[in-house]
Amino acid sequence: MIASMTGFGRARKETNAFFVHAELKSVNHRFCEINIRLPRQLLFLEDKIKKVIVEHVKRGRVEVFLTIEGGGLVSKTISIDWDLLDTLVTSTRKIQEKYQLTDQITTGQLLSNENILSIEEKEMENHELESTVLEVIESAALQLRQMREVEGKKLIEDIFLFLGQIEENVHIIKEYAPKVVTHYRDRIEKRIKEYVGNEFDENRILTEVALFAEKADISEELTRLESHISQFRETVKTNEPIGRKLDFIVQEMNRETNTIGSKANDPLIAKHVVEMKSLLEKIKEQVQNIE
Incomplete structure (x- = not known):
């Protein structure tokens, strides 16, 4: 299940001797960082609390607020x-x-x-208090995880919508790309005829067109872009934290898109490149919030 890095969880429990209340709040972070605010008498529980939380949170900055009331502490x-x-x-x-x-x-x-x-x-060593605190933390962490998964589902829905639009643009460019060389040849012939008439060296034109075709060939970039899109979809299916990997894939997609725009030298392709870059920027913003 894809999870967002932002979320909130809250839990409480009251026994005959104690009242324990915990709140967990998580935000974006490159790694997993857990900050716990504990009463001084419970500092010995810090490592155990972190161990409970990392079972539910693999990435993100988590703030833990714990309140305890009752005697015998x-x-x-x-x-x-x-x-x-x-x-x-x-x-x-x-x-x-x-x-x-x-x-x-x-x-x-x-x-x-x-x-x-x-x-x-x-x-005072109090096993009942310790077990109560860890139980409350477990409940709050589970609620936090559930909220992050709900947010993650929304993120992926938006991302797949943008990804589908990128695929549409790639398909259009792929269908149109072979025509770029033909249009270039037509422009070259038209200009030469305007200056010298119908008497011109056909081989010279063929050489110019061949050089242009080699320089403007974007077939490899389009193939790699399609491969990155496929890899993105496959990565989403894995049952592990994927945010950093998706971010890397988006960077590679953006790199190929920029190369397509610079090599194609065509206004129609440039228009679709701009649209794809806009969509990739939206995906990047969403991916940076994925665990």
Whole structure:
């Protein structure tokens, strides 16, 4: 199934202890890049989350937003520096005695000193939370994939429409191309007759026409262009990421089209070349969004 690189997926799950909500958003990117915004206590899950996502996304930039609510995520402990506290109290009393100060130091003042009292947080290992997070990520990634496939189907429909129009132009050029040499010979004879009448060297004309025919021969380019179109259609049938390969094929099609335009030296062919280049530009824009 052809997939676009743009999409969105969302999933959530609530248990007795947790509420987990995940959102995945993907956009175009040359490779597969996954950026995850996790609560600090869940950073250990980053690699596992990426592993789940890459099962559904092979190319594109994916932004992952994860929200978790509930207790039991961390354990908190209080740490007191008793030696520092003893020193502070003793020093305070000495200062009061020496300077005859009557104000009293309070417990709150002592505990507000961050050098004396600190609260330490430690991530708690919670297998239920881990399995819940990965389950929600899996659901969101699946929804993202489904949306990308729907978009991919629309892209291919548009691309095949443009590709069919290119094939029509190639067929017209292929049918018309042999006439280009004939038209050239007629123009040469007409000009020569205008200058010298009916007395002219026929061999000289044949030589000029032969040189022109060789220079303006676009049969190879047309054959390669048809081959690229066929290769494009076959590539779409493969069950793997094809965006970069299709982009390369379009570049080759554009190269052959440009060569046809420069070699043919004919206004009718030039008109069809311009139309094909316009269609190829549209295909290129669509292909750059394919996984």
